[in-house]
Amino acid sequence: MVSDQNPPKIILASASAIRAEILTNAGIKFSVSPSFVNEAKIKEQSLRQGLKIPELVEKLALEKAAALVLGNDEIIIGADQILEFGGSVYDKPKSVDEARTRLLEMRGQEHRLVGAVCILQKGHKPWCYISTTKLLMRNFSDDFLKDYLAQEREALLTCVGAYKFEGRGALLFDKVEGDFFSILGLSLLPLLAELRRRNAVVA
Amino acid sequence: MVSDQNPPKIILASASAIRAEILTNAGIKFSVSPSFVNEAKIKEQSLRQGLKIPELVEKLALEKAAALVLGNDEIIIGADQILEFGGSVYDKPKSVDEARTRLLEMRGQEHRLVGAVCILQKGHKPWCYISTTKLLMRNFSDDFLKDYLAQEREALLTCVGAYKFEGRGALLFDKVEGDFFSILGLSLLPLLAELRRRNAVVA
Numbered sequence: 001m002v003s004d005q006n007p008p009k010i011i012l013a014s015a016s017a018i019r020a021e022i023l024t025n026a027g028i029k030f031s032v033s034p035s036f037v038n039e040a041k042i043k044e045q046s047l048r049q050g051l052k053i054p055e056l057v058e059k060l061a062l063e064k065a066a067a068l069v070l071g072n073d074e075i076i077i078g079a080d081q082i083l084e085f086g087g088s089v090y091d092k093p094k095s096v097d098e099a100r101t102r103l104l105e106m107r108g109q110e111h112r113l114v115g116a117v118c119i120l121q122k123g124h125k126p127w128c129y130i131s132t133t134k135l136l137m138r139n140f141s142d143d144f145l146k147d148y149l150a151q152e153r154e155a156l157l158t159c160v161g162a163y164k165f166e167g168r169g170a171l172l173f174d175k176v177e178g179d180f181f182s183i184l185g186l187s188l189l190p191l192l193a194e195l196r197r198r199n200a201v202v203a
Numbered sequence: 204m205v206s207d208q209n210p211p212k213i214i215l216a217s218a219s220a221i222r223a224e225i226l227t228n229a230g231i232k233f234s235v236s237p238s239f240v241n242e243a244k245i246k247e248q249s250l251r252q253g254l255k256i257p258e259l260v261e262k263l264a265l266e267k268a269a270a271l272v273l274g275n276d277e278i279i280i281g282a283d284q285i286l287e288f289g290g291s292v293y294d295k296p297k298s299v300d301e302a303r304t305r306l307l308e309m310r311g312q313e314h315r316l317v318g319a320v321c322i323l324q325k326g327h328k329p330w331c332y333i334s335t336t337k338l339l340m341r342n343f344s345d346d347f348l349k350d351y352l353a354q355e356r357e358a359l360l361t362c363v364g365a366y367k368f369e370g371r372g373a374l375l376f377d378k379v380e381g382d383f384f385s386i387l388g389l390s391l392l393p394l395l396a397e398l399r400r401r402n403a404v405v406a
Contacts, residue, residue: 025370171229180382
């Protein structure tokens with residue numbers, strides 16, 4: 001049954017191009033309103049307080065959503081993704097050199113991407129979905145890495161792992177475990193299910 | 204170590220836009236040369252001979268690759284995908300009406316996509332990788348289906364399941380099990396691994 005009410009407006013509180021692309025490809029109507037929170041400070045405080053990584057990524061996604069003003073009949077989507085490798089948490093690399101160092105560290109090793117997507121809407125409890133994916137980086141050659149960095153360059157600095165798995169980043173991996181959309185940074189299927197429950201998209 | 208020899212040229216023996224897009228996104232250099240085999244006849248004969256679905260899909264992928272003339276220093280990639288639902292094998296729908304019927308049959312049910320990607324190269328045995336993915340189609344409303352068909356229209360007729368999972372097709376599903384690239388029709392990571400072993404891409 002279709003609700004008589006207008007569906008709530010969907011706002012994506014993220015500057016991530018791939019998150020917007022995932023929603024657009026699925027035919028979802030939404031607007032983008034990137035929000036800014038002091039991620040470094042939240043991470044540092046949260047880890048000091050003993051928050052586990054899934055709790056931290058959920059907190060970051062929620063804070064990003066909460067940083068926007070929430071109107072009536074609006075849904076705000078917040079999302080975040082953290083890379084965990086060898087017990088440490090990594091941010092986006094700040095330079096191509098840092099990306100190179102990161103990739104050399106992770107070469108031949110497994111790392112995890114922990115993601116959260118959250119929804120805020122008046123009259124509803126906050127909703128969050130946490131995903132964990134495991135990626136085994138292959139033992140690529142130095143020649144490969146040189147080519148890869150020369151081709152990707154600054155594009156790498158927008159991704160926590162220094163790779164776009166939907167593009168050339170796939171060349172870094174032999175095997176991944178987990179949902180593709182979660183690797184990209186937005187767990188699409190659970191998000192769609194929740195948007196349907198709220199009549200924000202046609203069920 | 205980089206080989207002194209020139210890498211073999213890669214030829215994709217498929218007219219599928221998404222297969223070409225997957226390779227292009229990963230930065231692979233290749234040319235497209237769609238080959239034509241009598242798929243209906245091969246399927247009919249093979250099933251009559253008692254071939255199982257993975258064997259059939261492998262055979263189709265191999266025959267598509269073998270239908271091209273294989274030159275020296277060339278790699279031909281063939282691929283195929285079959286939808287199995289309720290013990291039957293499905294072809295691409297021939298009309299939007301047939302797509303509607305198919306989607307109504309599969310609504311609320313699980314189906315499988317069985318895919319094969321093969322490589323032919325002189326001096327090498329044929330190489331094939333078979334994938335099986337399971338997709339649980341959600342119990343969508345008639346209103347949803349009407350919208351979906353109106354928006355997708357003839358685009359549906361290029362896909363065996365009447366959906367493009369990389370696009371609006373994601374709206375049909377609550378849960379999928381298996382590799383994203385395999386669902387799309389080309390198991391990228393095993394293919395890349397084999398191309399590296401043959402020095403066709405930088406390792």
